[in-house]
Amino acid sequence: MVDGNSAKETGREGITRRRFTLGMLIASIAGAFGSLLALLKVLAPEKKGGGYATTIQPGDVxxxxxxxxxxxxxxxxxxxxxxxxxxxxxxxxxxxxxxxxxxxxxxxxxxxxxxxxxxxxxxxxxxxxxxxxxxxxxxxxxxxxxxxxxxxxxxxxxxxxxxxxxxxxxxxxxxxxxxxxxxxxxxxxxxxxxxxxxxxxxxx
Amino acid sequence: MIFKWLDERLELRKFKEKFLSKTFPTHPTFLLGETALFSFVTLVATGIFLGFLYEPSTTMVSLFGAMVPAAYASVVKIDLLPMGMIIRRIHHWSAMIMIAAILAHLLRVYFTASYRKPREINWLVGLSLWGTAMIGAFTGYLLPYSQFSVTATSIAYYMAKSMPWIGDWMSRLLFAGDFPSDGTVPRFFFMHVMLIPAALIGLISLHMLILIKQKHTEPKSNKDRKEAQGGRRLIGIPIWPEQAVISLSFFLFLLFVVVLMAAYIPLNPIEMYGPPSPGTPVMRPDWYFLVVYGFLKLVPGDLVFTILGGKITPETIGGVIFPGLNFLAYALVPFIDRSKEPQPYMENPLHRPFMTSLGIGAIIFLCMMAVAGYIDVLHITPRAMTVYALVATAAAWSVSYALLRWYNGKRGNNAKA
Structure with missing residues (x-):
C-alpha cells in the first residue's frame, strides 16, 4: 500500500499496477506450463500399427x-x-x-x-x-x-x-x-x- | 566440541528447543504411521543397492546360454550375489509392509475420527501417499521383466487403454507406446526410482509439516489431566530423547522382522516364472491389488455401454471406475462426518455407531473382493460370489450398527442410572 495505487485503497476502477502485475504473473505461469503441454505429445509415441495384428498366412505350418x-x-x-x-x-x-x-x-x-x-x-x-x-x-x-x-x-x-x-x-x-x-x-x-x-x- | 562448532553456525540449541522438545502423545497405534515411514527408509536403502546393479533394458542378452531380456538377466545376477536375493526380498517385503502400514494407519485415523477438523487436509495427503505407494509398487512389478512382470503390466496396459476418450493416448503416454514396447521398461524404471520416490518424499514432508503445525491427536484419557493442567500443551513425551529412542528401537525391530521374513519366505521368484514366454500361469497380484483383481473377475463380460461416444467396458469398470470410486469415497469421509470445533482427541469407535459400522461394512466388502480373487480355487461362480459379497457386506454393516446402537443405548442408561 506504499504506492497508494491499489484500487481498494484509492477507490479507483480499472487497471492498477498491482492488478497488472498479477495478470502478468498468471499469464506467464499459464504460458510457461501451457507450452510444456506440447511435451505430452512427444512422450506418448504414435501407434505402430496398434493392437494385435496377425501375420499368419494360409499355408503356414x-x-x-x-x-x-x-x-x-x-x-x-x-x-x-x-x-x-x-x-x-x-x-x-x-x-x-x-x-x-x-x-x-x-x-x-x-x-x-x-x-x-x-x-x-x-x-x-x-x-x-x-x-x-x-x-x-x-x-x-x-x-x-x-x-x-x-x-x-x-x-x-x-x-x-x-x-x-x-x-x-x-x-x-x-x-x-x-x-x-x-x-x-x-x-x-x-x-x-x-x-x-x-x-x-x-x-x- | 563438534556440537559447539555446529551450534555457533546452525543454532542447534534453538532447533532443539523448538522442534526436538515437541511433545509426542503416546499410544500403541501411533506406531503405524512410523511403520510406514521406516519401511520407506528401508525401501530407499535397498533400492539404492538394487539400482546400482539393475539394467533397465529389454535387449536380448545371453544368460547361461539362453537369450533373455537384459533386465531379467540383471535381476537373476542380483539374486546370485551374496545377500543379493535377500536384499531384493527385503525391498519387496518392505513395499508390502509399507502399504499395509499406511492402510492400518488410515483405518486407525478413520475409526478414531482423527480426520475431523482441522485434519481434513492431512487425511487427503495420507490417501495420496497410499495411492502413490501403490503406483510405486506397481511400477516395480515390471522391472525384473519376468513372465509375471509382463503379464501384470500387460493387464494394466489394457485397463488403461480401455478408458473411454483418453484411454488410447493415456496408455501410450504411461507405457511409452503400445505395450510391450522397448520404451516401457526405461520409462517405468524412471518413474519407479525417481518420480515416485520424489513424490513420496514430498508428500511425507507435507504430512509431517501439517502434523507438527496441527499437533498430534491425543488419547481421550489425556483429556481430564490436560484440563486439570488447564494448558493447551499436549501430554506425552518429548521427541528427543524419549520418542527418538522408542522410534529407533522400533525401526530396528521392524528391520529385524523384515529381514527374517525375507530370509525365510520366498517372494517373487523370478527364476521360477522365467523370462517372458507364451503361456500364462496361475498368478495372483500382491495383496493390495487383490481387491481390484477380484472385482475384475466379477464384472460380467457383456456389461458394455456407451456414453457420449465413449465405450465403457468391463475392464474400465473394474480397473478404473471401481478403484476411482473407492478413493473418492475415502476422500469424502472428512467432508461427510464433519465437526464445527477442532477435535484434539481420538474418539472411541464404540461410541460412533454409524461411522464405525460403515467402516466395518467397507472392510468386509474389500475382503470379499479379495476373496473373489480366489473363486477359481474355491470353485465359486462369479455370480454366486457377487451375491455372497453383497450379503456379507450388508450383514456386517447392519449387524455391527445394531450391536453398537444397542451397546450405546445400554451405556446411556447406565450413565443416567
Missing amino acids: LIYAKGGSAGSPITASSMNVGDAVLAYPTGKSSNPANLVQLIKLEEAAFKPPTDMSLTDKGFVAYSAICTHLGCTVSWMANRESPAASFTECFCHNSIFNPAEGAKVMGGPAPIPLAQIGVKVMQDGTLAFTSDFKGPIGPQV
Missing part, C-alpha cells in the same frame, strides 16, 4: 510355441482327443498375435457356432490371446471325458468352450476367441487355411 520341442512342427499323430497345445506359424513366433491354441476333439463333439469348414479331423484352432485383458489362455484337460475339457484364462478365469466356437462360458471375457482354419497335411503336420474369423486380443 504350425509349430510348438513352448516346451522342449518349441519350434518344431506339430504332427497330427502326436495329439490325442482332449489334447491341446500352444502353436505359432513357423518362422513368425516373435508376434504374440500369432499365438493360437490347437485343440483335438471328437469330430462329433462340435456344435455351432463352430465353423466346421475350418476344422479338420477333430482339429480346431483359436486365438490364444484372451479377449479380456490379453493373457494367454490355458487348456483345462479332462482325461475321463475329453468333451468336458475347456479353455480357461488364468488371469481372471474367463472360460471358453472350444466345441462351441470358443463361446464364453463364464468370467469377464466379452467375446469368444477367434477361430482360425487348420488342416492336416499329407506329411502329418498341420497348416493354417485361413485368417482369424473375428477380432483377436483384448476388446478395449
Whole structure:
C-alpha cells in the first residue's frame, strides 16, 4: 500500500499496477506450463500399427510355441482327443498375435457356432490371446471325458468352450476367441487355411 | 566440541528447543504411521543397492546360454550375489509392509475420527501417499521383466487403454507406446526410482509439516489431566530423547522382522516364472491389488455401454471406475462426518455407531473382493460370489450398527442410572 495505487485503497476502477502485475504473473505461469503441454505429445509415441495384428498366412505350418520341442512342427499323430497345445506359424513366433491354441476333439463333439469348414479331423484352432485383458489362455484337460475339457484364462478365469466356437462360458471375457482354419497335411503336420474369423486380443 | 562448532553456525540449541522438545502423545497405534515411514527408509536403502546393479533394458542378452531380456538377466545376477536375493526380498517385503502400514494407519485415523477438523487436509495427503505407494509398487512389478512382470503390466496396459476418450493416448503416454514396447521398461524404471520416490518424499514432508503445525491427536484419557493442567500443551513425551529412542528401537525391530521374513519366505521368484514366454500361469497380484483383481473377475463380460461416444467396458469398470470410486469415497469421509470445533482427541469407535459400522461394512466388502480373487480355487461362480459379497457386506454393516446402537443405548442408561 506504499504506492497508494491499489484500487481498494484509492477507490479507483480499472487497471492498477498491482492488478497488472498479477495478470502478468498468471499469464506467464499459464504460458510457461501451457507450452510444456506440447511435451505430452512427444512422450506418448504414435501407434505402430496398434493392437494385435496377425501375420499368419494360409499355408503356414504350425509349430510348438513352448516346451522342449518349441519350434518344431506339430504332427497330427502326436495329439490325442482332449489334447491341446500352444502353436505359432513357423518362422513368425516373435508376434504374440500369432499365438493360437490347437485343440483335438471328437469330430462329433462340435456344435455351432463352430465353423466346421475350418476344422479338420477333430482339429480346431483359436486365438490364444484372451479377449479380456490379453493373457494367454490355458487348456483345462479332462482325461475321463475329453468333451468336458475347456479353455480357461488364468488371469481372471474367463472360460471358453472350444466345441462351441470358443463361446464364453463364464468370467469377464466379452467375446469368444477367434477361430482360425487348420488342416492336416499329407506329411502329418498341420497348416493354417485361413485368417482369424473375428477380432483377436483384448476388446478395449 | 563438534556440537559447539555446529551450534555457533546452525543454532542447534534453538532447533532443539523448538522442534526436538515437541511433545509426542503416546499410544500403541501411533506406531503405524512410523511403520510406514521406516519401511520407506528401508525401501530407499535397498533400492539404492538394487539400482546400482539393475539394467533397465529389454535387449536380448545371453544368460547361461539362453537369450533373455537384459533386465531379467540383471535381476537373476542380483539374486546370485551374496545377500543379493535377500536384499531384493527385503525391498519387496518392505513395499508390502509399507502399504499395509499406511492402510492400518488410515483405518486407525478413520475409526478414531482423527480426520475431523482441522485434519481434513492431512487425511487427503495420507490417501495420496497410499495411492502413490501403490503406483510405486506397481511400477516395480515390471522391472525384473519376468513372465509375471509382463503379464501384470500387460493387464494394466489394457485397463488403461480401455478408458473411454483418453484411454488410447493415456496408455501410450504411461507405457511409452503400445505395450510391450522397448520404451516401457526405461520409462517405468524412471518413474519407479525417481518420480515416485520424489513424490513420496514430498508428500511425507507435507504430512509431517501439517502434523507438527496441527499437533498430534491425543488419547481421550489425556483429556481430564490436560484440563486439570488447564494448558493447551499436549501430554506425552518429548521427541528427543524419549520418542527418538522408542522410534529407533522400533525401526530396528521392524528391520529385524523384515529381514527374517525375507530370509525365510520366498517372494517373487523370478527364476521360477522365467523370462517372458507364451503361456500364462496361475498368478495372483500382491495383496493390495487383490481387491481390484477380484472385482475384475466379477464384472460380467457383456456389461458394455456407451456414453457420449465413449465405450465403457468391463475392464474400465473394474480397473478404473471401481478403484476411482473407492478413493473418492475415502476422500469424502472428512467432508461427510464433519465437526464445527477442532477435535484434539481420538474418539472411541464404540461410541460412533454409524461411522464405525460403515467402516466395518467397507472392510468386509474389500475382503470379499479379495476373496473373489480366489473363486477359481474355491470353485465359486462369479455370480454366486457377487451375491455372497453383497450379503456379507450388508450383514456386517447392519449387524455391527445394531450391536453398537444397542451397546450405546445400554451405556446411556447406565450413565443416567
